[in-house]
Amino acid sequence: MNPGILRTIAAVLVALAAAQNARGQVSFQSFVVVGDSLAAGFSSGSLVETHQRSSVPALVARQAGAPSFEQPRVTEPGLPTELRLVTLFPVPVIAPKATTTGSPANLALPRPYNNLAVPGATSVDALTRVTDAGGFHDLILRGLGTQVQQAAALHPSFVLLWIGNNDVLGAAVRGRAIDGVTLTPTATFRVVYGQIVGALRATGAKIVAATLPDVTTIPFVTTLRPVVVNPTTGQPVTVNGQTVALIGPQGPITSDTLVTLSASSLLAQGVGIPTGLGGQGTPLPDQVLLDPSEQSIIREHVTTNNQSIRDICSAAAIPVVDVNTLLQDVATQGRTVGGLHFTSAFLTGGIFSYDGVHPTELGYAIVANEWIDAINASGGAVPLVNLEPFVFGTQARGVRAASSRYTPFEFTQNAWDALLTVFPPVGGR
Amino acid sequence: MSNRSHRSVSLAALAALMGLALAPATVQAAGFAIFEQGARGMGFAGAYSAQTSDPSAIFHNAAGIAFLKGKHLYIGGTLIAPSSDFTGDSPYPGAGVTETGDSGIIIPPAADYSHQVSERMVVGLGVHVPYGLRTRWQNRDTTYSGRFISKEAEVQSISINPTVAYRLADRLAVGAGLDLRFSTVSLKRNAGAVDPFTFGVKDVAAVDLQGDRSTDLGFNLGILAKPSDNLAIGLSYRHKVAADFSGTASFTLLPTGNPQLDGAVAGRLPSGDVPVSTRIEFPSIVEVGVSYDFGDWTAAADVDFQQWSSFNRLPLTFEGRPDLSTVVQEDYENSRVYRIGVERRIGEKWAVRGGYYFDESPSPPQSVSPLLPDADRHGIAVGFSYKIGSWSLDVANWYLIFKQRSTEGVNSDSYNGTYDNRAELFAVSVGKRF
Numbered sequence: 001m002n003p004g005i006l007r008t009i010a011a012v013l014v015a016l017a018a019a020q021n022a023r024g025q026v027s028f029q030s031f032v033v034v035g036d037s038l039a040a041g042f043s044s045g046s047l048v049e050t051h052q053r054s055s056v057p058a059l060v061a062r063q064a065g066a067p068s069f070e071q072p073r074v075t076e077p078g079l080p081t082e083l084r085l086v087t088l089f090p091v092p093v094i095a096p097k098a099t100t101t102g103s104p105a106n107l108a109l110p111r112p113y114n115n116l117a118v119p120g121a122t123s124v125d126a127l128t129r130v131t132d133a134g135g136f137h138d139l140i141l142r143g144l145g146t147q148v149q150q151a152a153a154l155h156p157s158f159v160l161l162w163i164g165n166n167d168v169l170g171a172a173v174r175g176r177a178i179d180g181v182t183l184t185p186t187a188t189f190r191v192v193y194g195q196i197v198g199a200l201r202a203t204g205a206k207i208v209a210a211t212l213p214d215v216t217t218i219p220f221v222t223t224l225r226p227v228v229v230n231p232t233t234g235q236p237v238t239v240n241g242q243t244v245a246l247i248g249p250q251g252p253i254t255s256d257t258l259v260t261l262s263a264s265s266l267l268a269q270g271v272g273i274p275t276g277l278g279g280q281g282t283p284l285p286d287q288v289l290l291d292p293s294e295q296s297i298i299r300e301h302v303t304t305n306n307q308s309i310r311d312i313c314s315a316a317a318i319p320v321v322d323v324n325t326l327l328q329d330v331a332t333q334g335r336t337v338g339g340l341h342f343t344s345a346f347l348t349g350g351i352f353s354y355d356g357v358h359p360t361e362l363g364y365a366i367v368a369n370e371w372i373d374a375i376n377a378s379g380g381a382v383p384l385v386n387l388e389p390f391v392f393g394t395q396a397r398g399v400r401a402a403s404s405r406y407t408p409f410e411f412t413q414n415a416w417d418a419l420l421t422v423f424p425p426v427g428g429r
Numbered sequence: 430m431s432n433r434s435h436r437s438v439s440l441a442a443l444a445a446l447m448g449l450a451l452a453p454a455t456v457q458a459a460g461f462a463i464f465e466q467g468a469r470g471m472g473f474a475g476a477y478s479a480q481t482s483d484p485s486a487i488f489h490n491a492a493g494i495a496f497l498k499g500k501h502l503y504i505g506g507t508l509i510a511p512s513s514d515f516t517g518d519s520p521y522p523g524a525g526v527t528e529t530g531d532s533g534i535i536i537p538p539a540a541d542y543s544h545q546v547s548e549r550m551v552v553g554l555g556v557h558v559p560y561g562l563r564t565r566w567q568n569r570d571t572t573y574s575g576r577f578i579s580k581e582a583e584v585q586s587i588s589i590n591p592t593v594a595y596r597l598a599d600r601l602a603v604g605a606g607l608d609l610r611f612s613t614v615s616l617k618r619n620a621g622a623v624d625p626f627t628f629g630v631k632d633v634a635a636v637d638l639q640g641d642r643s644t645d646l647g648f649n650l651g652i653l654a655k656p657s658d659n660l661a662i663g664l665s666y667r668h669k670v671a672a673d674f675s676g677t678a679s680f681t682l683l684p685t686g687n688p689q690l691d692g693a694v695a696g697r698l699p700s701g702d703v704p705v706s707t708r709i710e711f712p713s714i715v716e717v718g719v720s721y722d723f724g725d726w727t728a729a730a731d732v733d734f735q736q737w738s739s740f741n742r743l744p745l746t747f748e749g750r751p752d753l754s755t756v757v758q759e760d761y762e763n764s765r766v767y768r769i770g771v772e773r774r775i776g777e778k779w780a781v782r783g784g785y786y787f788d789e790s791p792s793p794p795q796s797v798s799p800l801l802p803d804a805d806r807h808g809i810a811v812g813f814s815y816k817i818g819s820w821s822l823d824v825a826n827w828y829l830i831f832k833q834r835s836t837e838g839v840n841s842d843s844y845n846g847t848y849d850n851r852a853e854l855f856a857v858s859v860g861k862r863f
Contacts, residue, residue: 018611053490085626088689092625337576338521340621340630344777350623350630360628367522403467 027380029165031066031155033057034126034147034196035117037358039162040140041071042119043073043352044353047136048078048102049399053106054361054390057115057160059368060375064382065160071115074302083354085347088103088409090349094354095412104139112150121147122184123179123192127199148199155199156205160371164193164212164309168301172215173357175260175287177297186301190308195198209313211306211324216295217331219346220356224259224267228277236278241293246272247283248291251349256292259357261346262289264411321374322366335366337387340365362390456567461562461584461801462714462735465507465651467537468823468858473770473811474728474784478652478718483821483860487555487592489716490665491604492653493592494551505823505858506538513564513802515575517846518838522574526846528799529567531626537561539858548749549596555606560586560711566799568634569617575799576619578842582800584663586672588709590649593596597662600655608647612672614640614709616800619683624690631685633694636747638705640674648713661720669713669739671724678705678747680693704748709738711759718768731768739792760843764791772809777816779820782825784810794837802848810854821860828853 009246028154033039038048040056052058052071061069076082081096118125119136126147131138144150167184171177179185184192200207200312215221227243236243243251246259246267253259263284266272273279290298306324327344329335330351334343339384343349346356351363359367372382467485478490484501486493493503495572502678513530517523524747537558544552562584564571587610592691594604617676620634651665684689719732741759747753770784812825831850838845 088625088693333618336841336843338574338844339618347625348623350628353628354703365520383524384519387520388523388526390629392520393624393627 026064026375026382027065028061028066029062029159030068030154030205030315031057031061031114031160032151032154032158032205032372033115033160033162034151034200035124035160035162036121036164036166037117037119038162038165040115040119041364042358043354043355043364044083044358045096045240046080046082046102047072047074047080047119048076048082048278049073049105050077050359051082051364052074052115054362054364055115055117056368056371057117059365059385060160060371060382061375062112062373062379063385064158066114067156069114070106070109070111071109072113074139075105078102085354093412107135107139107142108235112144112154113140114154115384116147116150117162118147120166121163123163123189123196125166126163126182127192127196127266136163139310142154146267148196151200152203155201156203159200159203159207161196161200161207161318163196164189164305165215166210168298169215169357170300171294171298172218172221172290173260173262175262175294177294177301179297183301184295186304186308189305190312193305193308195272195314197316201316207313207316207318208307208321208371208378209318210321210371212302213324213327214302215298216290217344218357219344219352220261220348221258222344223261223330223346223356224296226253226255226257226259226264226277228273231250239276244274244277247274247279248272249286249288251283253284253289253306255354256295258290258295260288261411269376275322297356313415319374321370323370326367326370330366337366342389345419349359360390360393362387362393365390430594436576438463442621448595450804453534455845458716460765461560462712463537463558463561465495465509465537465854465856466557467503467828468505468557468618468739468812468825468856469508469543469782469814469860471507471825471827471856472782472784472814472823473772473812474730474768474786474808474827475733475766476718476720476768476770476784477783478651478665478731479661479720480718480727480729481661483652483858484543484553484555485539485858486651487538487541487543487590488557488604488652489557489620490650490653490663491553491592491606492594492602492665493604493663494592495604495653496655497543497545497551497656499545500863501541501543501860502804502863503542504538504540505710505856506536506784507533507856509537511535511563511850511852513851514849515799515846516849517553517574521843521845522662526574528573530564530802530850531567532563532565533563534790535563551594552594553606554595555588555590555592557588558586559582559588559610560612562801563578564800570619575579575844576632577621578676578798579616579618579800580849581615581617582614584612584709585601587615587669588608592649594651595842600708602653604653606649608649608667608670609641610645610664610670610672610711612643612645612670612709613674614638614674614707622690622694624685624687625693626687626690628801631687631690632683633690634679634683634698637681638676638678638707640676640705640707643674644670645670649808653862659722663718663720665716667714669710669736671708671710673706673708674773675704675706677702679703699750699753703750703753704747705752706744707747707829708744708778712736712739714812725773725774726824727774729768729770731766733766733768735764735766735791738763760793761791761796761837762793764789769787777814780814782810782812782814785810790834795839796833796842797834797848798840798842798844802834804848805832805848806830806850819862823856823858823860826854827856 086093128396171182194309270279273285275281481496517526522643543553562702592606719727
């Protein structure tokens with residue numbers, strides 16, 4: 001062969017190697033994501049490209065210089081329609097921002113998307129599900145195989161694996177902790193997670209995984225109190241110096257019961273409020289309440305599944321981003337950025353979006369930096385995401401009057417219905 | 430789940446966002462000590478605790494004035510022009526972000542008087558500014574990225590220092606003084622809140638904290654020995670002074686353009702003045718020095734031990750508003766300063782001096798902030814004197830070379846980057862013997 005050509009080939013190889021070294025020993029040439037709504041960049045009850053741009057994988061891929069990173073983009077106003085804050089006064093009202101939905105922007109991409117994360121997907125779904133009768137699986141997987149199969153088809157050099165949240169999260173959102181219905185049995189999760197890791201390892205890709213958050217620390221379940229609250233002051237109503245418990249299926253609920261945001265539209269109608277305080281005296285349904293036993297069932301699942309994730313990943317030398325500890329930390333200490341303090345408080349904390357479950361863009365950017373830290377700790381050299389644009393934000397606002405009597409928030413029935421589409425029952429499809 | 434009440438008040442977090450983060454900022458000695466107390470001593474780079482030639486010894490070593498015959502007056506000031514450039518890191522405020530410190534010019538004065546009252550006893554009075562700092566950042570009310578931490582900070586401590594010194598023997602003296610300290614503090618920053626309509630932070634208030642003058646008492650002690658005609662050894666101690674400030678924090682609400690958010694902020698933040706208190710412990714300092722004369726030359730060396738560990742926390746207590754109150758952890762460490770200087774006398778009238786010092790920053794990286802972007806520094810001193818009869822004129826210049834100081838990604842406000850400080854100091858003192 002012509003030595004000139006050989007020299008050119010050698011030079012190209014050296015340049016390619018150098019390009020790879022610029023991001024450390026990890027190659028992001030083929031960057032693939034297996035996951036659920038959190039990895040998809042779901043925010044404010046919606047999958048919409050304005051937020052997908054700031055999904056954790058999109059930010060990590062951008063920082064890592066991953067080429068042609070494609071996500072299944074959905075146009076404004078999103079799918080389901082993105083939620084917005086309608087008004088703060090007299091009580092905050094959250095509702096879909098339009099009566100239409102967005103549509104897929106790049107459905108014809110002639111190859112699998114790099115970000116294969118499907119909102120609502122459980123670990124079992126990631127491994128086995130191809131279709132879901134017109135839902136997110138069909139939108140994102142397009143009949144080309146399961147998440148794991150399509151990931152392998154992309155010959156990944158790097159896999160961001162963030163699955164398992166829906167194996168526990170649905171129970172909190174639905175206010176019901178039933179093993180096999182709203183919760184994947186922990187033994188099943190361990191087996192399935194091991195199979196996912198095994199299949200992805202077989203591709204030879206570098207994999208980074210994550211733990212599951214304790215879902216009882218998200219604003220969706222920590223915002224409302226178990227007592228009657230004066231919406232004007234935000235303070236509990238007292239009778240003879242005592243707070244007044246909301247009414248549940250078994251009568252007054254205990255002070256350690258968590259009331260989910262989905263109770264707010266019922267509270268606004270007087271449901272769960274004693275007649276003596278002007279309410280209807282009818283009970284809140286069980287699906288808006290998490291009693292202590294439900295909380296402990298969810299927590300046990302999170303703990304056990306996280307141990308499974310650690311065991312499986314440790315055996316496969318896969319770094320694990322501790323999202324659980326991160327969100328615990330945010331819930332208890334908050335996060336300081338440039339002297340500003342962000343918390344997991346609903347609406348005002350800056351970390352969680354209008355659905356009370358999924359992060360804001362700032363929240364995702366903070367999480368993305370945790371992934372980058374983990375990647376860099378195992379040989380990567382990826383620059384951190386600059387948080388400044390996320391701190392000051394660019395989302396539009398809208399103001400309209402509304403009123404409500406008994407709740408410090410109104411999370412409209414539409415908002416609630418939209419959120420449920422992302423949390424289908426684990427065993428019910 | 431504990432403490433549910435915290436989470437469930439709508440907009441309660443707005444208040445939490447308004448917590449203040451305040452602490453003082455620096456000019457020329459590490460931390461915020463000021464060592465510029467006379468142009469002659471500055472010509473020696475501050476290696477002056479074993480020297481006895483003018484009454485600025487009241488500051489450096491009270492025993493020193495015991496060797497001054499008759500009456501001496503020594504008055505001067507130092508013109509200080511500090512500046513600081515900041516280059517940000519990701520994640521905040523972001524790689525490539527630059528900010529410029531604009532502290533203006535500071536002129537701390539120094540005046541000392543000594544009066545021999547008997548063969549062995551000399552009394553004196555000094556007025557000094559032993560601690561002071563000012564940091565001020567450009568575009569601080571608009572685009573400056575550190576405005577939620579500190580836009581402007583000023584701390585000033587004036588010392589009135591009556592002193593008595595006594596020669597126990599011809600070559601051995603002790604001295605002691607009362608250190609009456611008048612201190613003020615002023616700190617300005619913005620408060621931000623998340624706009625729940627956009628999830629973007631808005632500037633919702635400008636907070637201006639003024640601590641009224643705090644009057645506090647400390648003391649200083651010194652011993653100075655001259656084992657031979659040529660050699661002098663000094664040891665001095667200045668006790669720490671804790672200043673308890675009370676004052677007011679004035680809140681000026683800034684319209685965000687969203688009346689609903691403005692209403693929520695107005696319901697959570699005070700408008701106008703709130704009583705506030707804080708406390709700063711100015712550290713104690715030990716100086717150890719030697720000085721040696723040979724012919725027309727004098728050489729001197731000192732080591733200062735600064736007990737900055739006393740500056741470990743800065744509490745900001747808003748009366749009746751525990752939601753706004755906070756404690757800033759500073760966690761300063763004790764530090765040392767090494768000083769050497771030489772003087773060459775030329776005839777009866779002239780003398781020239783030069784010196785060098787190295788000043789360790791007491792600030793751990795997490796406390797390096799726009800309030801006090803402290804850094805290790807090298808100081809190069811040059812100076813001269815001119816005498817006419819009983820009058821003397823001393824002039825000195827300090828050129829400070831700061832090490833670049835990185836927050837190492839661990840700043841406690843998550844405001845990370847590298848500070849490049851500069852300062853040049855020019856001092857003039859006039860002396861008169863009576």
